[in-house]
Amino acid sequence: MKRYADMASAELKELHDKLQQEYDQFAAKGLDLNMARGKPGSEQLALSMPMLDILTSSSDCTAEDGTDCRNYGVLAGLPEARRLMAEMLGCKPNQVIVCGNASLNIEYDLVARFELEGAAGQTPWCKLDTVKFLCPAPGYDRHFRICEHFGIEMIPVQMGEDGPDMDAIEKLVADDPAIKGIWCVPQYSNPTGATYSRETVQRLAALKTAAPDFRIFWDNAYCVHDIYPDDEARRDRVDNIIDACEQAGNPDRVFEFCSTSKITFPGAGISAVAASESNISWLLESMGPQTIGYDKLNQLRHVEFLRDAAGIQEHMAKHAQFLRPRFEAVLTRLENDLGDTGIATWTRPHGGYFISFEGPEGTAKEIVARAAQAGVKLTGAGATWPYGKDPHDSNIRIAPSYPSLEDLELAAQLFTICVRLVAIEKLLA
Amino acid sequence: MKRYADMASAELKELHDKLQQEYDQFAAKGLDLNMARGKPGSEQLALSMPMLDILTSSSDCTAEDGTDCRNYGVLAGLPEARRLMAEMLGCKPNQVIVCGNASLNIEYDLVARFELEGAAGQTPWCKLDTVKFLCPAPGYDRHFRICEHFGIEMIPVQMGEDGPDMDAIEKLVADDPAIKGIWCVPQYSNPTGATYSRETVQRLAALKTAAPDFRIFWDNAYCVHDIYPDDEARRDRVDNIIDACEQAGNPDRVFEFCSTSKITFPGAGISAVAASESNISWLLESMGPQTIGYDKLNQLRHVEFLRDAAGIQEHMAKHAQFLRPRFEAVLTRLENDLGDTGIATWTRPHGGYFISFEGPEGTAKEIVARAAQAGVKLTGAGATWPYGKDPHDSNIRIAPSYPSLEDLELAAQLFTICVRLVAIEKLLA
Numbered sequence: 064m065k066r067y068a069d070m071a072s073a074e075l076k077e078l079h080d081k082l083q084q085e086y087d088q089f090a091a092k093g094l095d096l097n098m099a100r101g102k103p104g105s106e107q108l109a110l111s112m113p114m115l116d117i118l119t120s121s122s123d124c125t126a127e128d129g130t131d132c133r134n135y136g137v138l139a140g141l142p143e144a145r146r147l148m149a150e151m152l153g154c155k156p157n158q159v160i161v162c163g164n165a166s167l168n169i170e171y172d173l174v175a176r177f178e179l180e181g182a183a184g185q186t187p188w189c190k191l192d193t194v195k196f197l198c199p200a201p202g203y204d205r206h207f208r209i210c211e212h213f214g215i216e217m218i219p220v221q222m223g224e225d226g227p228d229m230d231a232i233e234k235l236v237a238d239d240p241a242i243k244g245i246w247c248v249p250q251y252s253n254p255t256g257a258t259y260s261r262e263t264v265q266r267l268a269a270l271k272t273a274a275p276d277f278r279i280f281w282d283n284a285y286c287v288h289d290i291y292p293d294d295e296a297r298r299d300r301v302d303n304i305i306d307a308c309e310q311a312g313n314p315d316r317v318f319e320f321c322s323t324s325k326i327t328f329p330g331a332g333i334s335a336v337a338a339s340e341s342n343i344s345w346l347l348e349s350m351g352p353q354t355i356g357y358d359k360l361n362q363l364r365h366v367e368f369l370r371d372a373a374g375i376q377e378h379m380a381k382h383a384q385f386l387r388p389r390f391e392a393v394l395t396r397l398e399n400d401l402g403d404t405g406i407a408t409w410t411r412p413h414g415g416y417f418i419s420f421e422g423p424e425g426t427a428k429e430i431v432a433r434a435a436q437a438g439v440k441l442t443g444a445g446a447t448w449p450y451g452k453d454p455h456d457s458n459i460r461i462a463p464s465y466p467s468l469e470d471l472e473l474a475a476q477l478f479t480i481c482v483r484l485v486a487i488e489k490l491l492a
Numbered sequence: 493m494k495r496y497a498d499m500a501s502a503e504l505k506e507l508h509d510k511l512q513q514e515y516d517q518f519a520a521k522g523l524d525l526n527m528a529r530g531k532p533g534s535e536q537l538a539l540s541m542p543m544l545d546i547l548t549s550s551s552d553c554t555a556e557d558g559t560d561c562r563n564y565g566v567l568a569g570l571p572e573a574r575r576l577m578a579e580m581l582g583c584k585p586n587q588v589i590v591c592g593n594a595s596l597n598i599e600y601d602l603v604a605r606f607e608l609e610g611a612a613g614q615t616p617w618c619k620l621d622t623v624k625f626l627c628p629a630p631g632y633d634r635h636f637r638i639c640e641h642f643g644i645e646m647i648p649v650q651m652g653e654d655g656p657d658m659d660a661i662e663k664l665v666a667d668d669p670a671i672k673g674i675w676c677v678p679q680y681s682n683p684t685g686a687t688y689s690r691e692t693v694q695r696l697a698a699l700k701t702a703a704p705d706f707r708i709f710w711d712n713a714y715c716v717h718d719i720y721p722d723d724e725a726r727r728d729r730v731d732n733i734i735d736a737c738e739q740a741g742n743p744d745r746v747f748e749f750c751s752t753s754k755i756t757f758p759g760a761g762i763s764a765v766a767a768s769e770s771n772i773s774w775l776l777e778s779m780g781p782q783t784i785g786y787d788k789l790n791q792l793r794h795v796e797f798l799r800d801a802a803g804i805q806e807h808m809a810k811h812a813q814f815l816r817p818r819f820e821a822v823l824t825r826l827e828n829d830l831g832d833t834g835i836a837t838w839t840r841p842h843g844g845y846f847i848s849f850e851g852p853e854g855t856a857k858e859i860v861a862r863a864a865q866a867g868v869k870l871t872g873a874g875a876t877w878p879y880g881k882d883p884h885d886s887n888i889r890i891a892p893s894y895p896s897l898e899d900l901e902l903a904a905q906l907f908t909i910c911v912r913l914v915a916i917e918k919l920l921a
Contacts (some may be wrong), residue, residue, distance in 0.1 A: 121534070124544075171783070329562070331788065332791040358759060360760040
């Protein structure tokens with residue numbers, strides 16, 4: 064295979080004709096495939112079915128401290144559920160609150176709390192003219208949507224292999240007191256799969272910020288989501304940010320989030336927030352008027368089913384068996400079709416749910432549109448950047464988990480056809 | 493029995509001595525009884541146990557529209573769950589969003605939305621110097637706590653047998669644009685058990701308010717919670733407020749809330765919010781950044797278990813069998829011990845979870861303290877009024893549901909002893 068940039072126009076045109084034929088054949092099949100969102104597939108969902116009828120008798124519904132989980136109460140979550148989630152995050156149970164079915168909900172609520180109540184005794188954000196957040200990009204569209212909803216100005220920061228560009232971040236936060244927070248997916252990042260390095264974690268914890276109420280939103284969504292659980296060299300683990308912040312003298316700077324959405328059931332899991340004990344006290348105080356407590360039966364189901372860190376690891380290895388061939392199918396297709404063309408790069412993650420793809424500048428929207436026309440839905444181009452605006456129009460998030468392996472292979476095949484078509488058109492233009 | 497006011501001092505003193513002996517005997521027993529909160533008792537919780545293992549196979553987890561309830565999505569709730577909750581409230585399924593385990597959470601979130609986003613295109617409440625809510629009192633302490641949390645000024649309005657004092661409300665809202673809302677528990681009200689009359693509902697719907705963004709928070713928590721389900725004369729049904737508001741030309745004025753907390757499990761039920769279709773559109777838009785969707789498996793469990801309005805009615809009749817004797821035990825005790833004394837009045841509700849008790853002015857705190865010292869916990873005096881301040885220090889909320897019948901009879905006995913002791917002390921002072 065040649066680099067496209069080294070190919071003559073005639074050669075490129077010939078290739079384009081051939082690819083266009085392949086594309087037309089695909090389009091004629093009337094496919095309806097989806098590589099858009101990070102939804103677990105049906106085989107993965109089946110793994111957690113034993114959890115559903117794990118509680119049957121009244122005595123099953125009693126927590127270890129005697130709490131009847133069917134009734135009201137226990138705002139911070141069951142002790143055993145706090146322990147389970149703490150084990151998963153590598154923090155202490157009293158640094159954890161276990162909530163409902165979505166960590167996104169906790170994240171949104173926390174931003175709303177800071178808007179209305181303020182952080183660290185400072186002015187509530189809703190009383191300020193401008194509030195800004197740093198948004199490592201490409202990043203998670205739903206984080207950006209929370210900021211957009213609250214009118215928080217988003218400043219993109221380039222993501223790299225070790226996390227976001229820390230030089231840029233240090234400079235930005237030192238000068239601008241309106242910068243109040245940063246969104247991080249620190250391990251198997253959405254969408255690049257990168258894991259923040261030790262240095263990145265330490266620099267974030269030690270940041271000298273003009274804002275005394277600067278907060279890190281640490282969405283550790285993929286904390287145990289390895290694709291190669293048995294291969295030490297391909298198993299990432301991000302450092303404990305809560306400890307790092309404490310050691311740096313900024314114990315209240317960070318709130319960490321996780322859930323079992325991609326461990327048990329996306330729609331019916333449990334979520335957790337972890338932070339310093341003083342942050343947890345404040346949070347419980349703030350949550351008190353909002354709810355009497357989250358679904359403790361579901362917390363108990365999860366504890367019974369997953370048991371402990373070892374149980375989670377064992378269970379996640381089963382997920383990996385379904386995810387690994389899917390990631391590898393896409394990666395192999397990308398390598399085979401685009402490997403030496405010089406028109407694209409992509410990530411090879413060790414975990415998480417996504418592959419981040421970079422095509423030629425100014426082509427992502429067109430590639431996504433072309434794929435859609437032939438029956439393959441991809442995440443909207445731009446979604447991985449604040450305001451949906453990718454400055455290079457080059458990033459596409461690929462989500463291999465949901466389709467069957469057969470469908471995924473078809474979808475990936477069509478994808479590289481679209482990439483090549485659009486890239487050639489750009490070279491010829 | 494004589495009216496205490498007609499008794500001579502010596503006679504009162506003699507009675508006091510006798511009651512004090514009875515009190516001391518109780519105190520010596522070292523009881524630990526609780527009539528404080530409206531928690532269902534264990535026999536009630538047992539009624540819904542079949543719901544817990546109603547979903548076992550993967551095919552059980554599929555909604556009627558084919559949605560896999562284990563996976564992400566469906567922000568408004570499952571179609572069949574919306575239909576169930578709509579049947580319960582007597583509104584249309586597309587006027588309903590089904591949420592998580594607590595209607596309190598929806599209520600809090602809705603106030604937070606108005607604080608941050610505003611209502612009816614008006615200024616967000618957090619940008620205003622003063623926001624006020626009308627609080628029919630005695631009322632529900634957790635409603636008042638939401639206002640207090642957000643710094644919303646509470647104006648108490650006296651509750652009567654047909655609902656709050658509408659003359660006072662009409663006057664207040666006509667003049668003051670800072671009055672943005674009212675909390676209502678319109679059927680089997682917490683704590684009085686009163687149900688708003690047709691006239692009250694119509695006057696609320698038709699209110700001429702200085703604030704264009706005035707909102708009714710209609711917490712229909714006890715919409716199907718009859719104590720005498722088979723006795724037409726003792727089965728209250730409040731009018732449909734959504735229809736009334738529409739007919740009065742104020743379709744977007746009201747948000748209605750309910751849950752299955754006191755139908756299935758308080759900690760693991762489902763909740764719903766109902767409103768005009770345009771309010772529902774706005775709400776879904778506003779909720780979009782907050783969550784991908786609530787726990788659909790739990791929604792499906794509820795639909796499978798309760799089925800429809802008839803199923804709910806049948807199930808609630810079973811709850812009534814446990815609640816009725818408890819209410820009657822307390823009411824009989826009150827009647828026997830205080831009936832002709834002239835020192836107290838109380839409500840005789842047809843549903844809900846509470847009896848509202850009015851002792852002599854300036855005695856409620858002391859009665860509650862005296863009962864606590866002898867081992868019976870009551871709802872804190874004042875809790876039924878905004879800021880915990882009962883202007884007459886006379887109201888006590890009695891919650892008969894949680895203790896066993898035997899314990900409840902003891903607790904009620906002690907309660908009337910405390911009432912009589914404190915009342916006599918006051919007469920003699």
